[in-house]
Amino acid sequence: MAKRVLSVDLERRFARGPTIAARFELDLGASEVLALFGPSGSGKTTILRCLAGLERPDRGTIIAAGRRWVDVARDTFEPPQVRRVGYLPQGSALFPHLSVAENVAFGTERAQGGGAHERDQQVRALLALLGLAGLERRRPAELSGGQARRVALARALARRPLLLLLDEPLSALDAPTREELRLELRAHLERFMTPTVLVTHDRTEALVLADRVAVIVDGTVRQVGATADVFVRPVDAEVARVVGVDTLAPGTVRAVHGGLATVQVGGRELVAVSDLAPGSPVLVSLRPEDVLLVPAGHQLDGLSARNRLPGRVAAVEPLGALVRVRLDVGFPLRALVTRQAFEELGAGPGQELVALVKAPAVHLIAVGPPGLAGGPVGSTGAAGPPAERPVGARSARRN
Amino acid sequence: MDWQAIWLTARLAFLVTVILLALGTPLAHWLAFSTRRWRGLVEAVVALPLVLPPTVLGFYLLLAMGPAGPLGRLTETLGIGLLPFTFQGLLVASVIYSLPFAVQPLTVAFGAVDRSLIETSWTLGRSPLQTFLRVTAPLSAGGFLTATVLTFAHTVGEFGVVLMVGGNIPGVSRTISIAIYDRVQALDYDSAAALALPLLVVSFVVLAVTYTVRGRPTGGSGRPVRPWPSAS
Structure with missing residues (x-):
């Protein structure tokens, strides 16, 4: 059979x-x-x-x-x-x-x-x-x-x-x-x-x-x-774009501790779940719906988000029930939030906000050094x- | 009234239509779906009677059917005898002369059938022949109607080829159009009119009915109605 x-x-x-x-x-x-x-x-x-x-x-x-x-x-x-x-x-x-x-x-x-x-x-x-x-x-x-x-x-x-x-x-x-x-x-x-x-x-x-x-x-x-x-x-930048990851920022792994990598991106440091070696050049991939927006100065009681990124609203794009917010947090970051949540923030272009991202939502795509070009271990390339x-x-x- | 000429013409047109639908359907199907490079050549040969003067076509058919021609030698070998100035010869010539009037409407109709319907039929287990009978042909009903009417009408109306290949023999090759010409030559305008007027009226009625039927949007015009409109 x-x-x-x-x-x-x-x-x-x-x-x-x-x-x-x-x-x-x-x-x-x-x-x-x-x-x-x-x-x-x-x-x-x-x-x-x-x-x-x-x-x-x-x-x-x-x-x-x-x-x-x-x-x-x-x-x-x-x-x-x-x-x-x-x-x-x-x-x-x-x-x-x-x-x-x-x-x-x-x-x-x-x-x-x-x-x-x-x-x-x-x-x-x-x-x-x-x-x-x-x-x-x-x-x-x-x-x-x-x-x-x-x-x-x-x-x-x-x-x-x-x-x-x-x-x-x-x-x-x-x-x-x-x-x-x-x-x-x-x-x-x-x-x-x-x-x-x-x-x-x-x-x-x-x-x-x-x-x-x-x-x-x-x-x-x-x-x-x-x-x-x-x-x-996603395994690479192109797949990331196709599947709707709209934040892709180049960065470098600085340190790894217990499966958590610290990555430097545009002057900021992010924590991601990864086991890539320190020094690896990476693309940081973030889905817009994984980004949480809170007012500047907001106390983070009870929130388990590992990454706190203060920044400024660059543009606001209403999409019916959802709103796409473009932020500048040292690198361009996009967030997708409900219209209601956005109205509660009372935010407009130029306003200071804080973006919160949990470590597991930060995905690192390995790029650069020859021999590692196939993408992270466990994923399937062509x-x-x-x-x-x-x-x-x-x-x-x-x- | 020259009933002999009317009966002869009707018999000729009917047989030509039947033969051409039988021959023209596979030929039109091939023309509609083939991707071969010499498809254009075949199409040109099929369309030739449209542009050739009937006398030219008739002249070459006469030569081919004659004792020295390839067709003539074939028919003599088969024991049929020579075809010129016989009803059979007239039939062969008419089939060739009316070929495009059967093949072209069918080709257009088959080609207009939504390709995805044909392919879906294949995936549903239907062979190419079954697909033709169950999908392509029913959706080309309008094309079959047009082909039938045009072939019949064109055969009724032919003159030059009949004169070249068939001559003017009562009961064998004297069709209505030849009979009218014959009467006019003899300055017998009344007899000519008695044949000409019914021909005009019948032709107009048949064409008017055909185009009215075909004109309806869902009247099986060969173009399938899209199952739904595209999104706004």
Whole structure:
């Protein structure tokens, strides 16, 4: 019995444009959800299409549960018809000339035995599960955006796929529908226990839906790991930018004591959890939501924050419920706080504030000295083998 | 009324339409989806009857079908005899002459089908043929309608090629258009008008109905309606 793993190692070259290179694994037995995460044009969709069999890699292999879907060296290529994937293209692509029920049944007629009546029952049951009961006879043009996505998901699930492939499953929906569907999709993925690869450039989507993410920059998978981990501990500056770390300041490790490193950044000293050697040049990476703002002179009773950074407000950017504050604390620092918290501070540009950051939220990215360029120990760069982190993060997040 | 010419024309146009839909569908599918470099060449050959004077086309067909031509030698070897000035010869010539009127609307219709629908059908286990029958063809209904009407109408209206390849033999090759020409030559304007006016009226009605049906936004015009509008 082959290991129930999807193993991808491929390259797709284009005459004009970047070469797409992907290397990652997915545990099919544990019905894991992996997000291919990266900016537009980074090659996420190409990788997904290679998995679906709609595009041929120029080099490499795709092996799913022991079956060779693609092996360029052996000239092996399984067409999309036999791969048993549930593919959801961007915009969901419902057949406009078929009813909702006919759309959902489209892939089941040959895949499974059983009479027409039995199939009809299965389609109805599936539609009911996705909250689509009563819409069986509607045409796609008569559905709302959210309903159409649910139908497309039902159609993909109806074949009982080995692997679900979702290309930007929530794109081009209005914001309330997207939020509603995001949580619903998470619940469906758990209920149907289907391993999933999804493409997204939306951080919230990745955080809510994915157990693990593969960050793709310029066509290359740069880091694979548990979602929360990758978002807090990017391996390099580019990954950091892609995952939304917007404070990246160069610094140097001055001293290390018991797993706590003191780092000098722009005339300030910060404490971070790290075991890098003193003297290492680093990039200090901070997520804006990990920064707490308090008035200058505020007493720090009961606050466990290890880093206290007095500074001046440089700019304020309202983002609806949240406010992005740019501070100058000896280096540029960005904070994301709720509008209410910000109003209580009564702060505006030029005002003195104190930024508090806990030591574990300060992530150090090693840079510089040759030989250490691969990033911190334990993370996965594109060059190395796809080292897998323990899946503990998954169960923790799901409880 | 020259009922013989009307019956002959209808029979010819019907057979040409059936043959061209059968031949034109795979050809149009290939033209719509092929990425080969010589696709353009095939497209040019298909479009040639659009620009060539019918007499030129008819002239070369006459030579090809004659006893010294490749087609003529083939038909003689097969024991069919020579094709010029026969109904079969007229049929072959008409199929070639009307080729673009069947192939071009079909190519446009197939090409307008959303690619992601076809690919989704593949991932749902449907073979290319099943995908064509269940997805591409139904969504190209408008293209099939246009191809049918244009091919039929164009065959009814042809003149130069018929004259070159078929001549003017009653019951064999004297179509309505030839009959009208024949009557006008004989200064029998009443008989000519008796054939010409119905042809004009029928042609207009058929085209008007076709374009009205095709004009509806969801009337199977070959362009699938997007499942939902893009985000504002």
